[in-house]
Amino acid sequence: MQQMTNRLTTELRRLSFENHDHCVSCGHPFREGDTSHLGYGYDDSPLYVCDGCINKLKETAIRHYFSPRPYDVPEPSSKLWRYMDFTKYVSLLSSRGLYFTRTDCFEDTFEGAKGFKKNKAKWDSYYFEFFRSAIKNLPEGYKCELSDSEVDEQAQKLLSDLEAGGKAHKKRTFVSCWHESEHESEAMWRLYSNFLANAVAVRTSYQSLYVSLGRDPSINIGRIKYIDLKKNYAGVNDAFWRKRESFEHEREVRALLLDFECQDLGKIVPCALEFLIEEVFVSPKAPPWFARLVNDVNEKYGVAVKVSPSELVEDPFF
Template sequence: MQTMTQRVTLELRRLKFESHGNCVSCKSPFTVGDTSHLGYGFDDTPLYVCDNCKDQLKETAVRHVFLQRPYTVPEPSSKLWRYMDFTKYVSLLSSRGLYFTRTDCFEDIFEGAKGLKKRKDGWDSHYLEFFRSAIRNPPDGVECKLSDSDVEEQAQKLLRDLEEGGEDHKKRTFVSCWHESEHESEAMWRLYSTFLANAVAVRTSYQSLYLSLDRDPSIAIGRIKYIDLKNSYAGVNDAFWRKRKSFEHEREVRALLSDYGTQDLGKIVRCNLEVLIEEVLVSPKAPGWFVHLVNDVNEKFGLNVKVSPSELNEVPFF
């Protein structure tokens, strides 16, 4: 078996991110526990392959045990919406970047939570047993010589570390939230712009959002899964992709990144606005001149994009 060189280029990371579930050579799907091989072919082409195709690699950069993503990726053409007041829209144009909020700043105190506090004993019991078993059963060639009390002490420490890590994770995780829908949403106008006359909705698609962020493989984009915390928990790696059932109306797709350096409450990530913004709709409460104002601001910042009145203001007949 080839020695891993650890030479992982941006192109190779993008290939793994975009082809995540399948070998790029034989197209076979990976299953949990399979080994995936990242490296370069004999013509130096980046490759992401399965065990059956690993002989196509001249150089193996890294190998991974395959795990499913904790989120599902929307279809490329899926429509995504972000509702905001006019000042935030101007900030988007001025900074030419998306604002990612640090997750401990959200109003939802369950952001990043694993479950309900009253059910924490069940969580602790499960992971204590998991840690005890892992300590008592080290990899082949390693003997566990710890006493039962030592095993218990280490397992308890690992459980404390897991909880402290969960709290700390909220301060290094940043999110940009979008609403997935084929149509404009009256409810989202109310929720995220307080139905202001000077609010706008930016429409994009999954593909446009991904491309506008320069295909950055460190930014995950996926659907939130809504779960009943009275009967289940969010997994250790799932917490920022799970929300309570009571938020299901949001149909949230989020872009998520981790930043271990910044202490700020949010960060702006540069993006290509010409790619990101497919259309701008103005609030149903906006006066007629507001469309012209948004067009003027777009022109000032060099953005050529369609600005439309809300479809909610269409006139019916009876």
């Protein structure tokens, strides 16, 4: 088997990010535990292939044990909405960047949580046993030299590390939240704008959001899965992609990135607004002059997008 060179170009990272679930050469769908190989072909083009296609690789950069993503990726054309106050909209235009909130700053205290505290003992005992078994059962040819009490001590330490890691992770995880829907939502106007008369909704799509953030393979974009946390836990790698069922109405799609350096409560990620903003809607409660103001501000910042009235203010007939 080829030596890994660890040479990962952006193109190679993008290729594996965009085709995560299958081999780009033969289309083989990867399953949990399969090996995926990242590298370069004989014409130096990036390749992301399965075991059966490794003869196509001139260079292997890295190989991974495949594990499925903890989230579903929306269709490229899936519509995403962001309801916001006018001040936040102006900030989006002036900074030319999308604000990602640090996950410990959200109102939902369950953000990144693995379960209900009252169910923690069961979780702890499962992982304690898991770590004990991993420490005792070494790969073939190795023998565990530790006494039972030393094994317990090490397993307990790993469990404590897991817990501390979960808490620390909230300060390294940054998120931009979107609402997935084909239509404008009356409820979302109310939920996500503090002053309804001065609110706008930005409409984009999965593909436009991804492209506007520079097709950055370190930013994951996917659907939140709503689960019954009373009966379930969020897995170790799933916690930021799971929410309680009571949030189901949010139909959230989030863009998520990790930053181990940033100490701020959020960070602005450069964003190509001409790709991001497909259309802007003004609040159904906005006064008539408000749409003109939004247009003026767009013009000032050189953003040529269509500003539409809310579809909720159409006149009915009876």
